[in-house]
Amino acid sequence: QIGDGEGSEPLTAYQLMQRLRVEWATIMKFTKKSLFQSEIFYLLNLVLYITFFLLYYSPLSLYKISYCSSTLFKLGKVAYSHESYQHAFLWFFKSLQKLQATKEENSDTYKKLLLEYLSSSAYEFGHVPLAVYCAKQRVNIDPGDLQARLDLTVYKGKLSQHTKTPDIFTLSETSTSTYEALCRGEELNMKSRRRRQLSCRYSTGGGNPRLMYAPVKEEEVWDDPPIMTYHDVFSEAEIEQLKNLSRPGVSTALQHQTDITNYRVIQDVWLKDEDAPVVSSVSQRLSDITGLGMESAESLQVLNYGVGGHFSPHYDTVVRKNLKSIMFPSPLQLSDVSYGGSTVFPEIGASVKPQKGSVVMWYNLLRNGQGDWRSLHGGCPVYQGSKWVAVKWVHERGQEFRRQCSLSETE
Numbered sequence: 045q046i047g048d049g050e051g052s053e054p055l056t057a058y059q060l061m062q063r064l065r066v067e068w069a070t071i072m073k074f075t076k077k078s079l080f081q082s083e084i085f086y087l088l089n090l091v092l093y094i095t096f097f098l099l100y101y102s103p104l105s106l107y108k109i110s111y112c113s114s115t116l117f118k119l120g121k122v123a124y125s126h127e128s129y130q131h132a133f134l135w136f137f138k139s140l141q142k143l144q145a146t147k148e149e150n151s152d153t154y155k156k157l158l159l160e161y162l163s164s165s166a167y168e169f170g171h172v173p174l175a176v177y178c179a180k181q182r183v184n185i186d187p188g189d190l191q192a193r194l195d196l197t198v199y200k201g202k203l204s205q206h207t208k209t210p211d212i213f214t215l216s217e218t219s220t221s222t223y224e225a226l227c228r229g230e231e232l233n234m235k236s237r238r239r240r241q242l243s244c245r246y247s248t249g250g251g252n253p254r255l256m257y258a259p260v261k262e263e264e265v266w267d268d269p270p271i272m273t274y275h276d277v278f279s280e281a282e283i284e285q286l287k288n289l290s291r292p293g294v295s296t297a298l299q300h301q302t303d304i305t306n307y308r309v310i311q312d313v314w315l316k317d318e319d320a321p322v323v324s325s326v327s328q329r330l331s332d333i334t335g336l337g338m339e340s341a342e343s344l345q346v347l348n349y350g351v352g353g354h355f356s357p358h359y360d361t362v363v364r365k366n367l368k369s370i371m372f373p374s375p376l377q378l379s380d381v382s383y384g385g386s387t388v389f390p391e392i393g394a395s396v397k398p399q400k401g402s403v404v405m406w407y408n409l410l411r412n413g414q415g416d417w418r419s420l421h422g423g424c425p426v427y428q429g430s431k432w433v434a435v436k437w438v439h440e441r442g443q444e445f446r447r448q449c450s451l452s453e454t455e
């Protein structure tokens with residue numbers, strides 16, 4: 045399990061995987077198996093991608109973590125391959141700064157390559173003067189480099205065509221999606237005025253006898269549509285039992301789709317109420333808290349995300365096509381994730397940080413039975429640590445007397 049435990053951060057994980065990849069041939073000779081090679085390679089790229097998109101604005105800024113020039117260069121190349129030329133330029137720029145500050149690996153070939161990427165990303169971004177400047181530096185290092193001279197000529201030729209130069213050193217808000225911004229912890233719609241409209245209370249689940257003497261802490265994450273968090277619902281011991289039950293069953297679920305950002309990287313296992321008393325008591329407590337019946341609910345789905353694991357924004361009703369009547373999932377948090385891993389709702393602008401023992405609940409369907417477009421949500425990449433959640437899928441059937449139906453088109 046890459047990323048489980050203390051001191052695991054993506055660059056460490058990355059370096060580990062990088063070594064694994066390089067040494068794979070040797071390992072293969074001994075094991076005579078070609079298992080997982082593509083997965084390692086894929087995870088390697090994923091971690092780089094995530095580091096690139098999550099870290100840039102994050103509090104764990106590059107100034108605090110001292111990446112070496114070559115690592116920064118690699119991150120730049122990931123951004124470059126995603127055609128995020130401004131990000132790429134900034135990573136390359138930091139890489140160059142680091143190189144000059146530390147004099148590490150300061151060969152001319154390396155510096156020239158870095159300058160080549162710098163000029164190319166500046167050019168692609170539309171900053172021709174910078175592209176010219178970097179190309180000049182390249183020629184200065186090696187006046188005999190014909191390719192460098194040719195590039196310089198090409199960029200110079202474009203100078204007159206570009207009148208406006210964009211600010212390459214300031215990242216604009218629009219260069220990133222709402223999902224990414226929420227994952228980085230930016231509080232888009234959660235201004236303090238908005239926060240004051242949301243409340244917390246002790247709830248007895250509408251007068252449930254089991255909660256009368258021990259009401260549950262209910263926090264409104266959002267009011268319309270309702271997203272609720274219930275705190276301290278499950279004990280440390282119950283959580284450990286659930287994880288122990290799940291550990292043997294988890295298998296890596298790598299779903300390769302068209303784009304790297306669409307990957308869903310999780311491991312999951314389904315636990316039935318009959319499997320262990322803890323599973324049925326979890327179901328019972330979820331029913332008490334939410335006031336929803338569990339008769340038509342599915343088994344408990346336990347998900348595990350390692351570093352780099354994430355679940356891109358989706359509609360549950362679409363992901364699980366064969367099941368039309370999913371009413372709500374209630375992810376139960378089985379771990380604290382030190383960084384990353386929030387559940388975010390890009391259409392709403394809300395996010396929920398994983399908190400051990402708490403339950404998040406929302407509805408995927410409106411009262412009229414139609415899917416609610418505002419229920420789009422995703423699990424942010426786990427940056428540090430490992431994330432465990434359990435999802436209880438409760439269906440519409442069986443809730444007729446518990447959640448009022450509506451004939452309105454909009455609710």
Ligand SMILES: O=C(O)CCC(=O)C(=O)O
Binds near residue numbers: 385388
């Ligand atoms: O892990 C999360 O935060 C969300 C999981 C989820 O959306 C799902 O399993 O459908």
Ligand SMILES: [Fe+2]
Binds near residue numbers: 421
């Ligand atoms: Fe989901």
